[in-house]
Amino acid sequence: MITDTNRLHIAIQKSGRLSDRSRELLEHAGLRIQTGKNRLSARVENFAADLMFVRDDDIPTFVADGICELGIVGLNVLEEFTLGQDAALEVLAELGFGRCALKIAAPEQFDYQGLKSLDGARIATTYPNLTKRYLQQNGINASVVKMSGAVELAPRLKIAQFVCDLVSTGDTLAANGLRPVETVLESEAVLVRTTKPVSGDKTVLLDALLKRIQGVLATKESKYIMLNAPENALARITEILPGVEAPTIIPLAGNPGHFAVHAVCQESVFWETLETLKGAGASGILVVPIEKMMI
Numbered sequence: 001m002i003t004d005t006n007r008l009h010i011a012i013q014k015s016g017r018l019s020d021r022s023r024e025l026l027e028h029a030g031l032r033i034q035t036g037k038n039r040l041s042a043r044v045e046n047f048a049a050d051l052m053f054v055r056d057d058d059i060p061t062f063v064a065d066g067i068c069e070l071g072i073v074g075l076n077v078l079e080e081f082t083l084g085q086d087a088a089l090e091v092l093a094e095l096g097f098g099r100c101a102l103k104i105a106a107p108e109q110f111d112y113q114g115l116k117s118l119d120g121a122r123i124a125t126t127y128p129n130l131t132k133r134y135l136q137q138n139g140i141n142a143s144v145v146k147m148s149g150a151v152e153l154a155p156r157l158k159i160a161q162f163v164c165d166l167v168s169t170g171d172t173l174a175a176n177g178l179r180p181v182e183t184v185l186e187s188e189a190v191l192v193r194t195t196k197p198v199s200g201d202k203t204v205l206l207d208a209l210l211k212r213i214q215g216v217l218a219t220k221e222s223k224y225i226m227l228n229a230p231e232n233a234l235a236r237i238t239e240i241l242p243g244v245e246a247p248t249i250i251p252l253a254g255n256p257g258h259f260a261v262h263a264v265c266q267e268s269v270f271w272e273t274l275e276t277l278k279g280a281g282a283s284g285i286l287v288v289p290i291e292k293m294m295i
């Protein structure tokens, strides 16, 4: 299928945090994907394109080599790949999902005094290039230990004093007695294209698909979210609400210290988000569609 020269090839993660949303985006762009996600590739029934299901780490290589014209991958994986080399890749759009941050974390009991605490230390990470660049930019002399997984265990195993790892809620770090101290990179899934030459026929397909994807991104459904919360939970809740800058906070009549929070979420609101909000102290959470909006 890879040799099919008249079809576009799109690389997405086979199974993992980005798989479902990547498929969904392509489906919203009108692509009818033929098979389940356990196979290595799938044909699109109603568009001249094939999907390649691969490890996320391989997506930048596939796209940079021009084997796939398009790919969906975390900015973290992409930047780790492109750092220090002239890769034939271009980021076309930020996709608004797969949000996380690459952070340096220290043991909870460690008396962290800012970046200078990292001087001379060992930092374990699966992102050595990004970590080294960050240290270099900040004039810190530390050594980076590359691991391929289970980075959070490094301090306990005395492999390193610090870790540099992906964080979304911070729960995994906390469960391992670590807390984030510095942010190296804010990340989300991005759409990338190859900058290798694409044959004439495929350019037309590529342009058509990109237009559709841009359309999907532009009309991404916003939601209106309403919930109640005690005062001490407001800061955390505001932080969790996806794509919200300034929520409306209204005191609840007859319930001192309790507030209603109303906000427009410009990103999808998932059950996981609601569970996290509930865990942070929210109750009576309502998510309603917005019919029209003028900014």
Ligand code: ATP
Residues within 6 Å of the ligand: 013, 014, 015, 016, 017, 018, 054, 055, 056, 057, 073, 074, 075, 076, 077, 098, 099, 100, 166, 167, 168, 169, 187, 188, 189
């Ligand atoms: P693969 O088998 O494809 O190599 P993986 O285990 O490397 O999968 P996942 O854990 O599925 O990758 O994460 C894929 C991407 O999801 C990450 O590179 C990152 O961009 C994003 N992501 C979002 N939140 C998190 C998080 N809390 N931890 C790790 N990655 C996250």
Ligand code: MG
Residues within 6 Å of the ligand: 055, 056, 057
């Ligand atoms: Mg991976």
